[in-house]
Amino acid sequence: MPYVSPRIAPRINTVLGPIAPEEAGFVAIHEHIGYGMPGSELDPQWWKTPEQRYEETVPKLRMFHQNTLRWGGATFVDATGICNGRDVSYYQSLSEKTGVHIVASTGFVGGDTALPFFERADVDYLYRQFVHEITVGVGRTGGKAGIIKVGVSRGFRMKELDLRIYRAAARAALETGVPIFTHLAVDAEPAVEIFAEEGLPLDRVLFGHADDGVSQGKVRDRWIAEQGGRIGFDTFGYDLELPDPPFWGRPRQERLEHFLGYLRDGLVDSVLASADANCSPLGWPGVKGHTVNYLFDTLFPALRQHGVDDATIDRIFVELPAAFLTLQPQN
Amino acid sequence: MTATTSVNTVLGPVPAADLGVVAVHEALLSVLPGAQFAYDIELDRAAVFREVADRLTAFKSAGGGTVVDAGGMYAGRDVPLYEALSRATGVHIVASSGQMETGMLGGYFLTPQTDPPTPWPAERFAALYAAEVTEGMVVPRVERRGAAGMISTAVTADSMTPTDESQLRGCARAAKETGVALTFRAGSDPLAELAVALEEGLAAERIAVADAGEQAEKVAAAGAFVVFTDLARAVAFAQAGDAERTLVATGGAAVAFGHDVPPAAYDELVRGVPAELRQQLLVTNPAALLAVKEA
Numbered sequence: 001m002p003y004v005s006p007r008i009a010p011r012i013n014t015v016l017g018p019i020a021p022e023e024a025g026f027v028a029i030h031e032h033i034g035y036g037m038p039g040s041e042l043d044p045q046w047w048k049t050p051e052q053r054y055e056e057t058v059p060k061l062r063m064f065h066q067n068t069l070r071w072g073g074a075t076f077v078d079a080t081g082i083c084n085g086r087d088v089s090y091y092q093s094l095s096e097k098t099g100v101h102i103v104a105s106t107g108f109v110g111g112d113t114a115l116p117f118f119e120r121a122d123v124d125y126l127y128r129q130f131v132h133e134i135t136v137g138v139g140r141t142g143g144k145a146g147i148i149k150v151g152v153s154r155g156f157r158m159k160e161l162d163l164r165i166y167r168a169a170a171r172a173a174l175e176t177g178v179p180i181f182t183h184l185a186v187d188a189e190p191a192v193e194i195f196a197e198e199g200l201p202l203d204r205v206l207f208g209h210a211d212d213g214v215s216q217g218k219v220r221d222r223w224i225a226e227q228g229g230r231i232g233f234d235t236f237g238y239d240l241e242l243p244d245p246p247f248w249g250r251p252r253q254e255r256l257e258h259f260l261g262y263l264r265d266g267l268v269d270s271v272l273a274s275a276d277a278n279c280s281p282l283g284w285p286g287v288k289g290h291t292v293n294y295l296f297d298t299l300f301p302a303l304r305q306h307g308v309d310d311a312t313i314d315r316i317f318v319e320l321p322a323a324f325l326t327l328q329p330q331n
Numbered sequence: 332m333t334a335t336t337s338v339n340t341v342l343g344p345v346p347a348a349d350l351g352v353v354a355v356h357e358a359l360l361s362v363l364p365g366a367q368f369a370y371d372i373e374l375d376r377a378a379v380f381r382e383v384a385d386r387l388t389a390f391k392s393a394g395g396g397t398v399v400d401a402g403g404m405y406a407g408r409d410v411p412l413y414e415a416l417s418r419a420t421g422v423h424i425v426a427s428s429g430q431m432e433t434g435m436l437g438g439y440f441l442t443p444q445t446d447p448p449t450p451w452p453a454e455r456f457a458a459l460y461a462a463e464v465t466e467g468m469v470v471p472r473v474e475r476r477g478a479a480g481m482i483s484t485a486v487t488a489d490s491m492t493p494t495d496e497s498q499l500r501g502c503a504r505a506a507k508e509t510g511v512a513l514t515f516r517a518g519s520d521p522l523a524e525l526a527v528a529l530e531e532g533l534a535a536e537r538i539a540v541a542d543a544g545e546q547a548e549k550v551a552a553a554g555a556f557v558v559f560t561d562l563a564r565a566v567a568f569a570q571a572g573d574a575e576r577t578l579v580a581t582g583g584a585a586v587a588f589g590h591d592v593p594p595a596a597y598d599e600l601v602r603g604v605p606a607e608l609r610q611q612l613l614v615t616n617p618a619a620l621l622a623v624k625e626a
Contacts, residue, residue: 039437041471112442115365117589132370154448247446284444
């Protein structure tokens with residue numbers, strides 16, 4: 001009897017296994033359970049007990065679940081890179097206990113967060129690392145990564161290691177079908193060039209943090225959108241109006257206007273949005289009070305006030321991200 | 332040395348006089364930072380334990396008493412594993428705080444989430460490492476355990492970077508403050524690097540310099556210990572008159588992941604050092620270095 005390969009059902013990789021895109025529901029496309037710079041685990045200044053970590057995290061995820069009920073499912077994409085405190089077995093327990101789908105990353109937030117072992121690795125090794133984490137799993141967890149994180153090192157210019165990671169990510173994305181998320185949308189020309197060289201369609205790439213305060217004046221987001229890239233308005237809530245804003249903060253209204261510009265110009269399909277909040281930060285104080293639920297508490301009322309309808313919100317937070325996260329192998 | 336001077340081992344303080352023959356500048360488990368996340372590297376703790384235990388047992392059979400892991404806190408150091416190894420083999424294990432050269436540091440130290448991303452200054456390194464002596468060594472994000480017995484760092488081979496210098500100063504301060512010794516793997520100018528540590532007020536006799544190369548005599552003349560991984564060279568150096576400043580090391584690691592490090596045969600140190608130098612190089616000098624100096 002000839003072997004017949006089973007039909008591969010469309011899927012999104014979550015830490016507890018693949019789900020159908022229709023099950024994803026509301027998607028917070030760029031968030032963190034907990035992010036810390038590599039090495040921060042050595043400094044007890046930031047340590048939290050397991051009790052504290054669950055206590056800080058579970059209510060936020062449960063609230064997220066509550067907030068998303070009208071969309072059916074809740075999907076939380078954790079954009080934490082390999083060396084940044086990514087903890088897939090912890091995400092699995094959180095997902096299992098809260099009912100929130102969690103998508104984990106492979107890849108690196110930027111070359112300057114890749115530890116020496118990976119800094120010394122060539123494109124082929126990095127590609128195999130990413131493919132393994134997407135198709136076999138992360139470490140011993142069995143949880144498969146659903147996106148590849150890449151990024152620009154500090155200084156707003158792509159470094160050689162950043163480029164190596166982008167190229168490896170492009171190859172792994174082509175083979176496995178997961179999308180790529182960039183940390184920062186600055187210095188995008190070399191990135192666009194690499195993706196073109198590798199044959200990866202730019203709609204498989206979300207150029208993240210195009211909306212943050214420090215990138216303004218340096219980011220050519222409309223140009224990226226013209227090339228077919230997706231634009232991440234994913235730092236909603238890091239407002240300079242906060243009592244102690246981070247250095248990447250931005251005036252709330254300015255960010256909102258930037259975003260609304262895309263909607264007014266008919267570019268809704270070019271954007272994705274999120275809050276980039278930490279449930280329980282790992283190696284920095286975090287921003288008190290900022291959670292993924294900012295989207296519901298603050299962003300949506302503001303959008304509605306500016307005449308954005310529910311269909312548009314559904315487009316940005318349900319339909320577009322589901323399609324984006326769905327594995328699309330190119331071979 | 333008084334009868335009360337003690338050494339911080341992973342199982343608690345041990346009188347310096349009880350260390351016996353010491354392999355003073357080794358690596359037990361050596362993991363290139365990041366290799367713990369590599370998809371094709373499996374750190375099988377049972378296998379690692381057996382491999383290290385066998386090497387410690389061979390060392391003990393050859394007359395060895397103590398092994399010092401000089402890899403610092405971010406190159407594979409595994410305090411609970413070392414404790415179990417020490418219990419199982421009866422070999423004293425001393426573990427170190429500190430981290431290696433700039434290229435081995437995580438982004439937390441080099442590009443912190445500040446604007447601009449300024450690398451850590453000396454005082455922050457000093458506080459982090461001193462606490463590993465006074466409050467205990469960290470098991471990352473879990474707990475502190477026993478006290479570090481030495482502070483270990485390294486200078487970039489080509490030349491000392493500003494962060495190497497900050498870290499070396501921080502390590503020297505932590506050593507001075509806590510009484511444990513400082514060891515560093517020298518870069519291109521060992522004497523100048525030693526001078527940096529001395530500027531922090533740490534006595535030269537509390538410092539060991541590895542990879543001192545052509546400057547070994549001058550480093551010894553300045554009062555610091557010189558660590559040799561070339562046994563023949565160490566013996567020649569000691570016989571030429573600097574025996575009281577000479578230390579030897581295998582230059583290897585019991586087990587390494589993510590980079591090529593030759594396997595360490597600690598027992599070869601015992602057999603390789605001529606009988607007339609054994610007491611000085613493997614017992615007296617290490618005990619003097621490791622004995623915690625009263626503040």
